[in-house]
Amino acid sequence: MTPGIATSVRLTGITKSFLGVPVLRGVDLELRGGEVHAVMGENGAGKSTLLKVLAGVHRPDGGTIEVDGAEVSFASPTDAQRAGIAIIHQEFTLLPHRSVAENVYLGREPVRRMQVDRRRMVADTRELLNWLGEDGIDPADNVSSLSVAQRQVVEIVKALSTDARVLGMDEPTAALADHEVELLYDLVRRLRERGIAILYVSHRMREVFDLSDRITVLKDGRFVTCAPTGELTSEDLVRHMVGRDLGEYYPDRAVPDDLGRVRLALRGAGNDRVRDLNIEVRAGEIVGLAGLQGSGRSAVARAVFGVEPFTRGLLEVDGVAQRVTRPRTAVRLGIALVTEDRKGDGLALRQSVRDNTLLVRRAALRGARSRARSDVPALLDVVTVVARGEHQEVRYLSGGNQQKVVLAKWLAVEPRVLVVDEPTRGIDVGAKRAVHEILRDLARRGVAVLMISSELPELIGMSDRILVMHDGALAGELPAGASEGAVMALATGHGVGEVA
Amino acid sequence: MSTLQENTLPVRQQATRPAAQRWLTPVVIVYIALVALLVVGSVLVGLRGEVLLDQGGILNILTRATALGLVAIGQTMVILTGSLDLSVAYLVGLTSLIAAETMAGRDGMVVPGVLLALAVAAGVGLVNGLVITVLKANAFIATLGVALILRGYLEENYTGPAGDVPRGFQHLGYDRIGPVPVAALLMLAVAVLSWWYLSRTRSGYHMYAVGGDIEVARLSGLPTRRIIVTAHVLCSVAAGLTGIYLASRLGSGAPYVGTDAGYDLESIAAVVLGGTLLAGGRGGVAGTIGGVLILATLDTIFDDLEVDPFFKDVVRGVVLVTAVALYARRMSANRTRGRLT
Numbered sequence: 001m002t003p004g005i006a007t008s009v010r011l012t013g014i015t016k017s018f019l020g021v022p023v024l025r026g027v028d029l030e031l032r033g034g035e036v037h038a039v040m041g042e043n044g045a046g047k048s049t050l051l052k053v054l055a056g057v058h059r060p061d062g063g064t065i066e067v068d069g070a071e072v073s074f075a076s077p078t079d080a081q082r083a084g085i086a087i088i089h090q091e092f093t094l095l096p097h098r099s100v101a102e103n104v105y106l107g108r109e110p111v112r113r114m115q116v117d118r119r120r121m122v123a124d125t126r127e128l129l130n131w132l133g134e135d136g137i138d139p140a141d142n143v144s145s146l147s148v149a150q151r152q153v154v155e156i157v158k159a160l161s162t163d164a165r166v167l168g169m170d171e172p173t174a175a176l177a178d179h180e181v182e183l184l185y186d187l188v189r190r191l192r193e194r195g196i197a198i199l200y201v202s203h204r205m206r207e208v209f210d211l212s213d214r215i216t217v218l219k220d221g222r223f224v225t226c227a228p229t230g231e232l233t234s235e236d237l238v239r240h241m242v243g244r245d246l247g248e249y250y251p252d253r254a255v256p257d258d259l260g261r262v263r264l265a266l267r268g269a270g271n272d273r274v275r276d277l278n279i280e281v282r283a284g285e286i287v288g289l290a291g292l293q294g295s296g297r298s299a300v301a302r303a304v305f306g307v308e309p310f311t312r313g314l315l316e317v318d319g320v321a322q323r324v325t326r327p328r329t330a331v332r333l334g335i336a337l338v339t340e341d342r343k344g345d346g347l348a349l350r351q352s353v354r355d356n357t358l359l360v361r362r363a364a365l366r367g368a369r370s371r372a373r374s375d376v377p378a379l380l381d382v383v384t385v386v387a388r389g390e391h392q393e394v395r396y397l398s399g400g401n402q403q404k405v406v407l408a409k410w411l412a413v414e415p416r417v418l419v420v421d422e423p424t425r426g427i428d429v430g431a432k433r434a435v436h437e438i439l440r441d442l443a444r445r446g447v448a449v450l451m452i453s454s455e456l457p458e459l460i461g462m463s464d465r466i467l468v469m470h471d472g473a474l475a476g477e478l479p480a481g482a483s484e485g486a487v488m489a490l491a492t493g494h495g496v497g498e499v500a
Numbered sequence: 501m502s503t504l505q506e507n508t509l510p511v512r513q514q515a516t517r518p519a520a521q522r523w524l525t526p527v528v529i530v531y532i533a534l535v536a537l538l539v540v541g542s543v544l545v546g547l548r549g550e551v552l553l554d555q556g557g558i559l560n561i562l563t564r565a566t567a568l569g570l571v572a573i574g575q576t577m578v579i580l581t582g583s584l585d586l587s588v589a590y591l592v593g594l595t596s597l598i599a600a601e602t603m604a605g606r607d608g609m610v611v612p613g614v615l616l617a618l619a620v621a622a623g624v625g626l627v628n629g630l631v632i633t634v635l636k637a638n639a640f641i642a643t644l645g646v647a648l649i650l651r652g653y654l655e656e657n658y659t660g661p662a663g664d665v666p667r668g669f670q671h672l673g674y675d676r677i678g679p680v681p682v683a684a685l686l687m688l689a690v691a692v693l694s695w696w697y698l699s700r701t702r703s704g705y706h707m708y709a710v711g712g713d714i715e716v717a718r719l720s721g722l723p724t725r726r727i728i729v730t731a732h733v734l735c736s737v738a739a740g741l742t743g744i745y746l747a748s749r750l751g752s753g754a755p756y757v758g759t760d761a762g763y764d765l766e767s768i769a770a771v772v773l774g775g776t777l778l779a780g781g782r783g784g785v786a787g788t789i790g791g792v793l794i795l796a797t798l799d800t801i802f803d804d805l806e807v808d809p810f811f812k813d814v815v816r817g818v819v820l821v822t823a824v825a826l827y828a829r830r831m832s833a834n835r836t837r838g839r840l841t
């Protein structure tokens with residue numbers, strides 16, 4: 001397509017099982033230099049596993065990998081890197097206590113006179129960061145001091161620093177806010193122009209249509225189809241992935257009669273991240289909280305849940321002022337938080353699906369209610385978790401299924417106030433639909449829902465009202481169905497007050 | 501294990517951290533605590549009409565710190581990689597015997613004695629490392645097992661001191677420059693070398709990576725097994741050096757010099773006191789030496805004050821727990837800061 005280093009990779013008949021359970025059952029994929037090749041499929045379809053096979057993390061049980069026509073076999077990620085293949089994994093692969101530069105060059109540190117050449121490492125990292133227009137990140141900073149979005153940038157820099165000619169990206173935008181997604185688009189296009197072959201895994205339709213040249217669909221570890229993006233509609237795609245049609249719609253919004261008492265109220269609440277918050281969420285209502293990364297959305301969520309409590313103002317639950325200084329208090333009051341960082345905050349990775357589902361119930365409820373567990377299968381069913389059974393360890397679930405377990409965990413305690421921070425990050429279209437329906441269903445049953453999402457169509461589609469944050473404070477309120485432009489205007493600090 | 505220290509404390513209310521707190525790393529805290537301890541100790545000892553930091557006092561502190569320091573430097577490496585070594589105490593005894601018996605009073609056998617002791621130590625470290633990485637045994641259990649094997653061997657073959665160190669070699673244990681023992685300087689040299697190794701070389705970087713998150717290390721293509729084995733070999737060699745040093749001080753080998761001094765748990769305490777995460781991935785030798793000096797100073801003060809041993813242990817326990825709690829607090833503050841910008 002484009003001149004330059006046109007590498008091609010061909011996977012043929014790749015199979016892989018874990019403990020006798022087949023995950024990939026004969027996948028074919030062809031990837032050319034200078035193309036963005038999207039891979040789509042439901043949660044657990046085997047996308048991440050396929051990328052890990054390509055990256056030398058897993059050895060395939062069968063099938064062949066060819067790079068530029070020559071068959072290769074990778075014993076380790078280093079082998080794959082040498083062949084010019086680098087993968088940005090779905091999970092973060094950074095060491096929090098080490099610096100950005102140390103992370104970027106992990107395993108490939110430049111050496112000079114027997115020592116790691118730290119000056120060069122920092123300089124090269126800075127150069128790559130500048131090239132991406134991310135000069136806000138200091139290569140000498142510890143990764144633990146970066147935001148989720150900045151960490152994603154570091155992941156990308158880490159992959160680029162290997163001089164990769166084939167780059168696999170496993171849901172790279174899952175952690176990014178909209179304006180950062182734009183930057184990533186830009187970056188992906190620039191890499192494509194340079195002849196790099198990009199394998200792009202994402203659940204976001206819009207992204208895939210904007211970026212990709214071809215799309216391969218997997219279902220249950222099998223190859224379903226591969227076609228140029230222009231020849232597919234999103235309906236086709238959904239049908240290939242899910243096996244049935246799903247229209248583009250959101251559940252019906254609440255009508256005034258559905259709304260009950262004010263369940264959650266903040267009156268002049270603030271702490272050192274957010275200030276002057278006046279928010280009311282009624283029973284039956286889904287209130288969207290919009291804003292750019294860093295505007296304080298998640299800080300509101302964490303304050304309501306008592307992780308980093310409010311230090312000023314009032315927090316009322318069902319009209320009664322409460323001091324929520326610990327998550328435990330919040331849970332007892334019927335407040336639930338689905339965090340944006342599922343691995344860090346949401347799951348006990350080495351425990352079973354069932355134990356995770358019952359985690360909060362066991363920890364926070366009293367008496368017989370805390371011991372009930374017969375409804376676990378039903379709960380998991382509601383959120384459509386695909387696991388080998390209730391006893392499978394959560395860390396072996398696919399990324400999207402882990403997110404569903406987090407949801408199930410909170411459904412298990414029947415909250416009165418549910419705060420969800422990026423609830424559909426990394427889950428497939430079918431499951432996303434299911435989560436939307438669950439949220440609306442909970443609202444109908446009298447739960448007050450506060451929803452944070454960086455995906456504007458979702459936020460607008462779901463919310464009965466939209467509150468927009470800017471720089472730690474509320475910038476304004478918009479009615480249901482407001483335009484993306486109106487939300488962005490407030491979020492970026494333009495537009496004042498009520499904009500319709 | 502990796503989140504143990506971070507999560508046990510409730511995430512603290514976020515205070516805006518003044519810039520001044522950034523440099524207040526565990527290493528800095530340890531040395532501030534050491535100075536404070538020296539001041540308080542001097543006052544207490546002074547009240548009895550004695551002087552803590554006179555020639556004898558300094559000598560006492562540094563001598564205590566030498567042996568423990570060597571063991572703790574090695575322990576730092578295994579702990580940084582997310583492992584642990586409980587076999588060091590018996591290994592110290594074993595290597596003191598090997599060195600002294602090989603030398604058997606002959607000047608010409610000093611070098612072979614030292615080399616043999618170090619070789620055996622390296623072998624034990626290799627076994628520790630392989631059991632942990634290849635047989636995938638938990639480090640705690642694996643090294644405890646090796647410790648028991650060493651004990652069995654020592655109990656079977658020795659009833660007391662054995663071997664004989666030539667007079668010339670005893671200089672290593674007793675020579676000093678002013679109040680500073682030569683051996684303490686050698687220990688510091690080992691510390692500096694290890695600090696350089698951990699913070700400047702690729703292998704050192706990789707130890708931090710493996711201890712920080714072994715899965716991340718694996719995904720980044722690091723030879724995780726080899727790194728853990730290397731750490732164990734280095735740790736055991738450090739214990740071997742301690743055995744050789746103690747043989748030179750005692751004039752012979754002694755099967756229980758290491759265990760009587762409790763070097764296994766003591767070295768772990770020093771490492772943790774020095775700000776290294778028991779879960780691995782963060783910390784270093786500089787802090788460990790601070791921890792060792794604090795423990796040695798405490799002991800010296802207690803001796804000067806003639807307090808009873810029980811009280812001594814209570815104070816040491818309190819110091820250790822306070823330190824760990826302090827570091828955990830700072831970590832959770834850091835963590836929260838990182839989450840939501």
Ligand SMILES: Nc1ncnc2c1ncn2[C@@H]1O[C@H](COP(=O)(O)OP(=O)(O)OP(=O)(O)O)[C@@H](O)[C@H]1O
Pocket residue numbers: 018019023041042043044045046047048049050090386396397398399400401426427428
């Ligand atoms: N190391 C492992 N051991 C056992 N099972 C595994 C392992 N890794 C993945 N699996 C299983 O393989 C299946 C496919 O997982 P994979 O992560 O490839 O899915 P995915 O298509 O990336 O899904 P998602 O969209 O949710 O990220 C899942 O059922 C998962 O439970």
Ligand SMILES: [Mg+2]
Pocket residue numbers: 047048049090170398399400
């Ligand atoms: Mg995946």
